[in-house]
Amino acid sequence: MGSAIEAINLTKYYDDLLAVDHVNFEVEQGEIFGFLGPNGAGKTTTIRMLTGVSVPSEGTATIMGYDIQRRSVSAKEQMGIVPDVSNVYKDLSAWDNLIFTGKLYDMPKAFRESRAEELLKMFGLYERRKEKVKGFSRGMKRRICIAMALMNRSHILFLDEPTSGLDVQSVLIIRDLIRKLNQQGLTIFLTTHNIEEASQMCDRVAIINYGKIATVDTPEKLKRTVESLQSVEVAFEATPQNALKELEELPQVSEAVKQGDKFKLFTRDPSSVLASTWNYAQNNNLKLITVNTVGPSLEDVFVKLTGIKPATAQEEPEKPDQARKQKMPNARKHQ
Amino acid sequence: MKDVHSSHVGREIRVAWAIAAKDMRTYYTQPPSIMFGILFPFTLFLAFTIGRNLPLAEQIPILISQTLFFASSSIGPVVIPLERADQTFERFLTSPVSLLAILMGKTLGGIIYGAGISVIPVLVGIVFFGSQITNLGALIACFALSSLAFSALGIMFAQSLDRLSGR
Numbered sequence: 001m002g003s004a005i006e007a008i009n010l011t012k013y014y015d016d017l018l019a020v021d022h023v024n025f026e027v028e029q030g031e032i033f034g035f036l037g038p039n040g041a042g043k044t045t046t047i048r049m050l051t052g053v054s055v056p057s058e059g060t061a062t063i064m065g066y067d068i069q070r071r072s073v074s075a076k077e078q079m080g081i082v083p084d085v086s087n088v089y090k091d092l093s094a095w096d097n098l099i100f101t102g103k104l105y106d107m108p109k110a111f112r113e114s115r116a117e118e119l120l121k122m123f124g125l126y127e128r129r130k131e132k133v134k135g136f137s138r139g140m141k142r143r144i145c146i147a148m149a150l151m152n153r154s155h156i157l158f159l160d161e162p163t164s165g166l167d168v169q170s171v172l173i174i175r176d177l178i179r180k181l182n183q184q185g186l187t188i189f190l191t192t193h194n195i196e197e198a199s200q201m202c203d204r205v206a207i208i209n210y211g212k213i214a215t216v217d218t219p220e221k222l223k224r225t226v227e228s229l230q231s232v233e234v235a236f237e238a239t240p241q242n243a244l245k246e247l248e249e250l251p252q253v254s255e256a257v258k259q260g261d262k263f264k265l266f267t268r269d270p271s272s273v274l275a276s277t278w279n280y281a282q283n284n285n286l287k288l289i290t291v292n293t294v295g296p297s298l299e300d301v302f303v304k305l306t307g308i309k310p311a312t313a314q315e316e317p318e319k320p321d322q323a324r325k326q327k328m329p330n331a332r333k334h335q
Numbered sequence: 336m337k338d339v340h341s342s343h344v345g346r347e348i349r350v351a352w353a354i355a356a357k358d359m360r361t362y363y364t365q366p367p368s369i370m371f372g373i374l375f376p377f378t379l380f381l382a383f384t385i386g387r388n389l390p391l392a393e394q395i396p397i398l399i400s401q402t403l404f405f406a407s408s409s410i411g412p413v414v415i416p417l418e419r420a421d422q423t424f425e426r427f428l429t430s431p432v433s434l435l436a437i438l439m440g441k442t443l444g445g446i447i448y449g450a451g452i453s454v455i456p457v458l459v460g461i462v463f464f465g466s467q468i469t470n471l472g473a474l475i476a477c478f479a480l481s482s483l484a485f486s487a488l489g490i491m492f493a494q495s496l497d498r499l500s501g502r
Binding site for chain 1: 357361426431432
């Protein structure tokens with residue numbers, strides 16, 4: 001299959017700030033492609049360039065073979081976009097929102113009405129189609145927003161943080177819908193902060209940091225690149241005061257982290273750590289209630305590649321643009 | 336080639352009409368539209384005429400022109416910032432819609448609102464004060480051209496206000 005989306009040297013300057021730095025990647029037709037990165041990394045700027053909202057300073061992008069700048073109308077006919085905010089018309093009904101979207105795509109009346117009915121039924125909102133959207137829950141507004149993006153039977157769906165801020169039920173409904181749509185052949189470009197979600201749903205992920213693509217690969221291959229991030233999770237019935245420090249000093253443990261009532265011991269050799277943890281528990285008369293060996297998660301890969309770490313009270317996080325200006329040697333005046 | 340061109344023009348007109356119709360349903364009854372499009376010209380008219388001995392034949396055209404100006408020019412600065420704030424304006428930018436169709440739609444919304452509201456003082460003049468239309472063609476042309484110009488003026492101000500507010 002050919003590529004659905006191709007970014008070629010996509011670059012964006014905001015005055016002297018280099019927001020996106022010569023980004024290249026390809027999304028195959030029919031895949032779910034995750035686009036991850038910390039806040040201010042350039043995710044939204046990249047999406048805005050891919051969808052034709054923002055003009056790249058350099059480079060270009062193609063959507064199903066159409067150049068987004070030179071043949072923007074043809075390119076936009078191929079895609080549906082769900083931004084991070086549900087930008088529905090709150091004073092219109094669910095039905096009218098979909099019909100208006102159909103009119104924007106110049107769909108014939110009979111087709112837009114049958115498509116709106118089909119989508120509202122698919123999204124479980126047909127019974128409430130006549131109600132104004134302002135009375136809908138956040139999850140329902142999100143579903144309407146996705147339905148609007150699908151009105152024109154697009155080939156590609158851009159989803160920017162589709163499940164952010166939603167309740168568990170809405171998240172499950174939307175994830176299920178995304179999977180079903182993908183099974184029907186739709187290409188999905190998914191931006192998310194939820195790394196577990198990306199790991200579960202995406203065929204491939206790209207991680208962007210400081211405007212540059214740090215890596216593009218399948219989640220499992222990425223996890224294998226950081227074998228050093230294997231860990232052993234242990235929990236004791238009663239936790240001694242110095243447990244964290246003592247566990248960190250065990251042989252083969254590179255780092256120990258307290259996570260709730262558990263300890264996560266990072267190691268290259270889980271079996272040695274299991275043995276030494278057992279000895280530690282015996283020597284201190286501790287009862288082990290949980291022991292798990294855990295492979296590296298996509299979140300571990302993300303943390304390693306982006307170098308992010310939690311800020312302490314003394315260590316205020318840098319503003320993203322300040323950090324970028326300091327770290328980007330090639331910042332220049334906007335041309 | 337001609338068919339392609341005419342279908343393209345037809346599409347632009349259909350999309351512009353869809354945008355204008357949506358604006359009518361969504362924003363015509365918003366408080367800022369009512370305030371600046373209806374109450375403001377009426378109040379200004381009262382402030383301008385009360386205490387002066389102007390003949391009725393002169394008062395009604397003043398009210399009509401003020402209504403036409405304020406109602407037509409108020410829609411752009413109401414609708415566009417609201418759409419930017421709700422991020423619904425991005426819908427146009429990500430849809431296969433030309434900038435011309437968006438501008439036509441927004442301007443048409445102002446024209447219909449301005450011309451529609453301005454018919455009220457005309458009817459009031461005819462029904463209650465016995466005013467007469469001496470040249471209907473000139474009146475219609477005046478309504479069409481003025482509402483077009485004032486609506487476009489409103490769109491222009493909406494754009495610059497939007498930029499000033501940093502949106």
